[in-house]
Amino acid sequence: MxxxxxxxxxxxxxxxxxxxxxxxxxxxxxxxxxxxxxxxxxxxxxxxxxxxxxxxxxxxxxxxxxxxxxxxxxxxxxxxxxxxxxxxxxxxxxxxxxxxxxxxxxxxxxxxxxxxxxxxxxxxxxxxxxxxxxxxxxxxxxxxxxxxxxxxxxxxxxxxxxxxxxxxxxxxxxxxxxxxxxxxxxxxxxxxxxxxxxxxxxxxxxxxxxxxxxSVADIQSQLRGERLIIVKVHGSSEKAVSFFEDDPNIFKLALLEDGASFQFIYKGTAEEQTELLKRAILNNLAITSFAEAETDLEDVFMEITKGVELT
Amino acid sequence: MKNLVVNPVLNKEFKLRFRSFKSYLGVLFYLLALGLIIVGFIFIESLSNNMQGFFKPDQSRTMFMVLSILQLGLILFITPGLTAGVISSERERQTLNIMLTTTQSSSSIILSKLISSISYLILLIAASLPLYSFVFLFGGISPGQLLTTMGFYLFTILVYGSLGVLFSTLIRKTIVSMVTTYGVTLFLAGGTAFLTLIFMQLTNAYGYSGTQPTNPLAYFPAMLNPVIILMSTFEPEMTNEITRSTGIEFPLWISYLISYTLIFIGAILLSIKKLRPNMKKG
CATH class of the missing domain: 3.40.50.300 (P-loop containing nucleotide triphosphate hydrolases)
Known part of the structure; x- marks a missing residue:
């Protein structure tokens, strides 16, 4: 058009x-x-x-x-x-x-x-x-x-x-x-x-x-090659945290306020992300939710245009 | 022609013009000014006839000339004010871009803008016609002379209006466009008269060698001057004097018509061309 x-x-x-x-x-x-x-x-x-x-x-x-x-x-x-x-x-x-x-x-x-x-x-x-x-x-x-x-x-x-x-x-x-x-x-x-x-x-x-x-998600991965993942578990999150911490593609893992959820930045491919989830299930982690966080477009925009001086 | 008659810009401009109380006030003050001058003229002339209170038919002719020149002055003063902002004010009001994205042609926009702005002036002139009846009351003027004068006004308004529209299209700011249009009007109405006088004086200064000296240079500013042209329709002797002085026998008013028609066409074509960006690929 x-x-x-x-x-x-x-x-x-x-x-x-x-x-x-x-x-x-x-x-x-x-x-x-x-x-x-x-x-x-x-x-x-x-x-x-x-x-x-x-x-x-x-x-x-x-x-x-x-x-x-x-x-x-x-x-x-x-x-x-x-x-x-x-x-x-x-x-x-x-x-x-x-x-x-x-x-x-x-x-x-x-x-x-x-x-x-x-x-x-x-x-x-x-x-x-x-x-x-x-x-x-x-x-x-x-x-x-x-x-x-x-x-x-x-x-x-x-x-x-x-x-x-x-x-x-x-x-x-x-x-x-x-x-x-x-x-x-x-x-x-x-x-x-x-x-x-x-x-x-x-x-x-x-x-x-x-x-x-x-799309917003495309742009984010295209520019940053990383996704923010939020994981929610049933019961204590300690075991799950120690499992995910060992993955080389995971960065900035942090517990969330509710105690049952944590988030991390994942830099692996989509296939690697699938494999990670499979392994987590096979390790009997009580995962109730494993999802990419909604993209904050403001952050994407700021990151893309950062340091640019307008004439 | 149908497009122009039912033109949306023209309709809108008429609607906006006559919804404003200022337009009616304008007509009122215009007629008041002309009326006061006529009454004042009659009063002064009556007093000057040995205080006898008479007003002679030959004085009526003088009054017609004074009235016509005065009206021309008012036209030359008002036309730039009405036309020099027609496009630039739309630009300043941020309505021009929207209008330009419609399918209306540039020629339709320019012509309807010109017609709508000068139609107010035509209304002023038409409204002043009853004042001319004073002249007919005392005699000394033919209806043909009145019609010629009105035709002359219409033509002059169109040309000066087109200059206003041109500068309004070329110049982004209305105030600058106004100043430019007034400047050009002043030059054409006053500057050319001054140049004509200078050239004629120069001719006379070197005119002691026996034969009648001529200087064609004086003809060109004279043919551009609307006041000289209007005066020459009342006083043919004035035309004869310019012919004697310049050696050019071609009628001055025809030169005026030709040169002003060319100015009008040039101004309108340039306005149409410059209204929208040149989108043609180089």
Whole structure:
């Protein structure tokens, strides 16, 4: 659905985007993670036909963003990280304006707008002036605007930034709904755990380069080659601890507060991990749970981008 | 044409313009200013006729000229203010990017922005028409002259408006765009008149050798000056003087039409080209 090949953007000597390669499947949700100035918004702007790349190519649904920019605009719904609204325009008129901008006839817009407002939980704000809405409501209205021409791809640049926790949850629920509708969503955010929950794939971008891509677990193992395992035993954990301590792939073993659980970092392969569990069972250890801990995406992100000085 | 009539940007701009109370205040103050000047002119002229309170038809013609020049001055003053922020203010308000990701063409956006902003000026001029009826009340002016003046205004507004739109597209900050547009307007309306005078004076200074000296240089700033062109429609002698002085017999107003049409086309085409990034692969 979205294909990016060797995409670069330079401003004089500054490289905002450095040979970015990316492939996003139809119907998937791709999360773009990176520090401020890493190149996320530059990538989104190029895909939204707002910025010409210095070199490389990008395709949306098979259309080249440079050669077929008008066709690309039909395919995408773009929500920038910062956007304004018109004073003295009502929510209904706001959506009518953008609907008309996509050439949607008035009668069709009249049917569409209530549905979209319902989707973003703003039905009761149809006659409200846009500039009087709260930030969260404006974000949701902007999302409704993105959907007015039923695009296949949504490019959402930090849609949850500046929102309070409740508004974030509402936004997340709407995005889940859109995902279930089969939209391909490209989203950037600093709220990493939320991305982990929502996205099929995550790309970490740093200084214009994609440094990691895959599921959260993939990225972690790809970059660290290690997993955090939590083991729970029935009764005393002493015997189990001494068994696991002897394994050369196990590091930083630590007992947890409940006394029956402990955790360690495992650096072996998946096959070795399976063998370890088999041996533990054969040694009559009363293991009730042996599981990889949920990945802390913040930690992964910090580790990947650590020590990088932004220019 | 249908696209322009039902253009969403045009509709939105009209809606926003006339929802603002400031727009109505603008019309009020514009008419008040013009009305005060007309009444003041009649009052002063009546007093100057040996305090007899008469107002002669030839004075009515003078009043029409004063009113027309004044209205041109107001147009040249207001047009940059209305047009020099049409694109840059959208950029500053962070609404431009969203508009540019819609399927509207750049030409549609630029033209509808221009039309919506100058239509307010056209409203001002149309609203001032009843004031011109004072002139007809006293005689001395033909309806044809009035129509010519209105056509001249419309054309001039379009050209200066297109310059405002151009600078608004090229320059990111509205304030800088405004200053630039006012600067160019000042040059075209005042600077060219000054240059014309200088060149004509230079011609006269070396004009003692017997034959009538000519200097074609004065023609070019004169053909760009809207005040000179408007005056020449009232006073044909002025055109004759420029023809004598420059040696160029080609009608000044046609040169004005041609040069300003070229400026208009150039400004609009450049605005359309520069609104969106050049996405063509090199």
């Amino acid at each position: 979205i294909e990016i090949m060797d995409l670069s953007k330079r401003y004089g000597k500054f490289t905002a985007l450095d040979s970015l390669n990316l492939n996003i499947e139809k119907g998937s949700v791709f999360g773009f993670v990176g520090q401020n100035g890493a190149g996320k918004s530059t990538t989104f702007s190029i895909l939204a036909t707002l910025l010409a790349p210095t070199s490389g190519s990008a395709y949306v649904n098979g259309y080249d963003v440079q050669k077929d920019s008008k066709l690309v605009r039909k395919q995408i719904g773009y929500m920038p990280d910062f956007f304004g609204v018109y004073d003295q325009l009502k929510a209904d008129e706001y959506l009518h304006f953008y609907g008309a901008s996509y050439g949607i006839p008035f009668a069709e817009r009249e049917k569409l707008i209530p549905q979209l407002l319902d989707l973003v939980n703003l039905s009761n704000k149809r006659e409200s002036y846009v500039d009087l809405l709260s930030r969260g409501m404006k974000q949701r209205l902007c999302l409704a605007r993105c959907l007015i021409h039923d695009p296949e791809v949504l490019i959402l640049d930090e849609p949850a930034s500046g929102l309070d926790p409740r508004a974030r949850v509402e936004m997340r629920e709407i995005l889940k709904e859109l995902k279930s509708m089969g939209k391909t969503i490209l989203i950037s955010s600093h709220i990493l755990p939320e991305l982990a929950e929502m996205c099929d794939t995550i790309g970490i971008i740093d200084q214009g380069k994609l440094v990691a891509q895959g």
